[in-house]
Amino acid sequence: MRLRPAVAATAAALAAVLGMPPPAAFAADPATVLYVAGKSASCSDSGQGSQAAPFCTIAAAAAVVLPGQTVRIAPGSYPEQVDVRRSGTPGHPIRFVGEWTAGWTNTTPRVSVMGSHWPTDQPLTHAFTLTGVHDVELRELYLESKEEAVTVTDSSAVTLDRLFVHGEFGGQTGGVSVSGASSDVTVSRNQILHGNGVTIGAGVLRAVVTTNDIGNSRTGIAVTDAPGTVVTGNTVTRSEDSGIVLAGASTGAVVENNVLVRNAAAGHPGTAQLDVGAGSVTGTKADYNLVADEGDGGYRWAGTAYRLPAFRAATGQGAHDIAETGNTIGGPVPSLPREGSPAIDSGDPSAPGLPDTDQSGRPVIDDPKVPNAPGGGVRDRGAYERYGMDYVSLFTDVSQGPYPLTVKAQAGFRNDWTSDQPTTYTFDFGDGSAPVTSTESTVPHTYTAKGEHQVTVTVTDGFGQRLTSLGDAYGAYGARVSVRDPAPVKAALWPTNPAGDFRFDLLAGQSSSPWPIKSYAFDFGDGSPVQTNTYSSASHLYAAPGTYTASLTVTDSAGRTDRTTAKVTPGFAPAGFVPVAPKRVYDTRDPANDPGASGNQPFRPGERREIKAGIPAGATAAVVNITATGATTATHLDTSTIGGAAAGQTSSINIGPGETVANLVTVPITSSGDTRNLGLKNHDGTVHVVIDLYGYYLPQSADGYAPTPATRIADTRQTGAKLGPGASLPLKVAGSAGVPSGAKAVALNLTATEPTAAGFLAARPGGQSGRPATSSLNFAPGRTVANQVIVPLGPDGTVEVYNNDGSTHVIADVIGYYGADAKGRFTAVLPVRLQDTRNAPYQALDPGAETTVGIGGTGQVPANAVAGVVNLTAVAPRADGHVIAYPDLGPVPTTSNLNFRAGQTVANHAQVPLGTNGAIRLRNNSGGALDLITDLYGYFTTG
CATH class of the missing domain: 2.60.40.10 (Immunoglobulins)
Known part of the structure; x- marks a missing residue:
């Protein structure tokens, strides 16, 4: 099983715990430096690589670099594979050097060489390849690749130092590989995480692998047929296979001072923390290692598994090895020794290949809490020296202000060691003034000139431990102070x-x-x-x-x-109409048509949902037919904008318990990122909801709207023949009733009356066959139901009305059309209630009574509006009847807009032309009084 825990032992984590200082820059005469800065506007790969005109790519510098020159790489990501084919000379190597951040939380390489992964279409596999070269160094780089990050082939005197090597995200290969006739290659002080670790191949001589932190790799360090390899001071954890493997004829090796824990030895036959094959035992020395002695044994020697006591007795090796059994590795950083770990002060200081500093660049130190190794050695085993002081913080009480600006810098630290000697704090305020050393942890300073200043503190304790806070480039925790010219505060909106x-x-x-x-x-x-x-x-x-x-x-x-x-100035842009073939976009009864992922559940009391209806970006309103069914109590649904700004102020559809009711709604839509959603809220009880989309308004659309005088184009009562089950009624629209032949869609008021069974009518473009997947209005036996529809015209200019069950009379009134010659542009408004006769100063309408509703010039709608889009709701009428909506000051038409029965609360959508005074008139055409509600959803203008 591959181990994939989060990589806590990153350079960022190490910085927070160890406070790693950035390594000192290589001393180099400017003439010996080639500069690479991929983000620089002045970079050019055809130039000389000067600081003023750097190369854009590392490869360009690699192609011309000479012995003794350093390729200095500026921070950034470099998506390239760098093939190094030039050599230095002894004492005058070629160096490729990056930069490290100076941050209290993120001391990591700032130069990323991405051999693959980004951009993903590049067919690269490695970050660096070194082939047939000598005297070359790679230092302080972040390397990521699909295959080995660095390959060294047939090369000598090569140093790979302080690299952060990561397999491509997702656990790809990564790692370092040395192969061919290579010799004297040093792999030191690197972090190598995910994928491969370090591979030393056949024929390689005298390789040194030292002081590396290797985790989450396949095999930590794998050496095959490579005599004289030195493997010292490494920490190998969480490898999927063995920690260190010497295979083939890797004779004369030295394996000392390593920490090998939590690798896949336990439960994985054939693996071990340390595995030395039969052909590699001659002349090989293994000692001073800290080994997790578990499972079949921490060791395999010449093919036999051992635990530590048996390993010593059988091989004579490991005289100073320690069996790690108490999880003593894994302090604040998973590969760091915990205080009191047997790895501390117990290493062999004379082990070959060890650098003067540990993986984080800190010198060897004596832990006063731990006895030293025999002979007085204080070197820790593994890649890290354990310091008592492992964290320094710095705060300033002021991070920004005008000069003269006085700040107080306060230092803090964590230290496991105690000393009778005082701790000193050396503050550098970053403005060129002399550092201030004090035994006080808080020191004031006054800045007298404008500038951006990085504040740092170096803490020195009584044991000589020194740790520097490295200020965050983003000013975190006050480590950066911005001093500005005096000026007033100024607001800008x-x-x-x-x-x-x-x-x-x-x-x-x-x-x-x-x-x-x-x-x-x-x-x-x-x-x-x-x-x-x-x-x-x-x-x-x-x-x-x-x-x-x-x-x-x-x-x-x-x-x-x-x-x-x-x-x-808020408001929707005027828009034209885009009709769509009627399609079902939401159905709580059917999970396949429930994009809201409500789990095939009805709306609960007071519940509001955002419904994805396939409305494109830029649309200002959608035209949908909403059907409510299965209500457990009398309720109403509100269509509302994103965020619910209008929810609860208006109503779009009313339904009684057990009823099935449909209503056309023009739903204004406000922005929500790149999506256009419909907001829908249920008032009371539970209810299932079905939504069919008929079109939407889009500012870019050229098709406007033209209202027409309400004209009846079908009334089956005049012929005496009801529309039967499964039958369709064709309606010739284009070329009649004021609708021109080039019209794209028509607005109809559709009425079903005297139905013999429960069912529905569906209006759709002419020329279709079969049962439609949408519905326009629902009816019950013997009841008269009306609903407005907006439906595209078929190729022959017709609309057909389909009846799914029983027999019913059908009435169709044309009220307008959409097309390129129509001038009406729709402007949506956030739904607003214009009139409610239940509330003063209004009163219920008596039989035959009328009321005027002002729309144009009201503040919601400009005076040049020609038609309003409203939702009309009849509340508790005392008798059956209907409401007629028409332009104020105009003649009363013979058509109807809203049909109701006694006691029923019912709503219908209406697009009503405005009178010359900007108003509409509503007439109660029934034998009893009723209350009437008018909600505004938008208007049309022709300007």
Whole structure:
């Protein structure tokens, strides 16, 4: 089983715990340095690689570098495979050197060479290949690759030092490989994580693998037919196979001071922490290792598995080895010895190949809590020296302000060791002033000039431990101080309205003060509460169109304030119509048609859902037919905008218990990222919901709307023949009833009356066959039901009405059409209630009574509007009847818009032309009084 825990032992984690200082830059005369800076605007691969005109790629520098020159690589990602084919000379090597961050939390290489993985279409496999070269060094680089990150072939005097090597994300190969007739190659102080570890191949002589941290690899260090290999001071953990393997004729090896724990020895026959094959035992020395002695044994020697006592007795090796049984490796960093670990101060200081410093660049130190090794050795086993002081922090009470600026820098540290000698703190304030050394952990400093300053502190304890806080480039924890010119606080407000609707983003990013701004108070100018943020932006959904004066008040940390204003004008853009063949987009009864993933469940009381209906970005409104069925109590559904700004203020469909009711709705849509969703909320009880899409409004669409005088084009009562089950009624629309031949879609008011059974009518483009997958209105036996439909015309200019069950009379009234010659552009509004006769100053309509509803010029709708889109709801009528909606001051038509029966609360969508006074008139055409509600969803203009 492959181990894939999170890589806690990253360079970032090591920085936080060990406080690794960046390695000292190589001393080099400017003439001996070639510069690479892939992000520089002045870079060129055809240049000379100067600091002013660096190379863009590392490969370009590798092609011309000479002995004694250093290729200095600027921070960034380099998606390339660098093939090194040039050599240095003894004492004058060629060096490829990156940079390390100076951060208290992220001391890692800042140069990433991505041999593959990014960009993904590059057919690269390695980060670096060194072939047939000598006297070459790679240092301080982050390397990621699909295959081995570094391959060294037929080369000598090569050093790979302080590299961070990672397999391609997903656990690909990675690692370091030395092969062919290579000799005297040193692989030192690297972190190698995921994929392969270090592979020393057949024919390689005198390789040195030392002080590396290798984790989550397949085999940590694998040596095959490579005599004289030195493997010292490495920490190998979490390998999938053995920790260290000497195979073939790898004779005369030295394996000392290594830490081998938590590798896949336990339960994996044929593996071990240390595995030396029969052909490699001659002249090989294994000692001073810390080995997890578990499973079949921590050791395999010449093919036989041993635990430590038996290993010593049988081989004479491992006289100073220690069996690790107490999980003593894995402190704050998983590969670091815990305090008291037997790995501390117990290594062989004379082991060959060991560098002067550990993997993190810190010198050897004596742990006062641990007895030293025989002979007085204080070298720790493994890649890391255990320091008592493993963390230094730095804070400043002020991170930004005008000069003269006085700050207090406060240092903190964690130390497992105690000393009678005082701890000293050396503060460098980064402005060229002399460092300040004190025994106090808090020191003041005054900056007298403008500048960006990195503050660091070096803590030295009584044992001589020194650890430096390396300030974060982003100013975390006050390690960076920005000193600015004195200036007043200034507020700046920039409204943006990217979706062109009612949602505005108010941005204050250019507000300024030499002091930090601590609060941004946004007043949207519409009476909504002031929004006070600690960040410089706010988003607001306006409830109505208009022009508002938004304001911003900023307050800086010195208590100074400034205020500014800006005008915002929310509202939807006028849009044309895009009809679609009717399609079902949502059905809570059917999981296959439930994009909301509600689990085939009805709406619960008060529940609101965002419904994905396939509406494209940029649409301002959708035209949908909503069918509610199976309600457990009387309820209504609200269609509302994203965020529910209009939910509960209006209603779109009303339903009684056990009924099935449909209603066409034009749903305004506000922006939600790149999506356009429908908001739907249930008021009470539970109810299933079905939604069919008929089209949407899009500003780019050329097809406008033209209202026509309500014209009846079908009434089967006049012929005496009802529409039977499974039958369709063709309606010739184009070329009649005021609809031109080039029309794209038609708006109809459709009525079913005197049905013999429960069923539904479905309006669809003419020329289709079979049972439709959508519905337009639902009816019960003997009841009259009306609903508006907007449906595309078939190729022959017809619409057909399909009846699914029983027999029913069908009435169809044309009220308008859509097409390129129609001038009406639809502007959506956030749904608003215009009139409710249940509330003063209105009153219920008596039989034959009328009411006027003003729409144009009301503040919601401009005076040049020609038609309104409303939802009409009849509430508790005292008798059966219908409502007629028509332009105010115009003649009363013979058609109907809303049919109801006594006691029923029912709604219907209506697109009603406006009278010359911008109003519509509503007539109660029944034998009893009723209450009437009018909700506005949008309007048409022809300007």
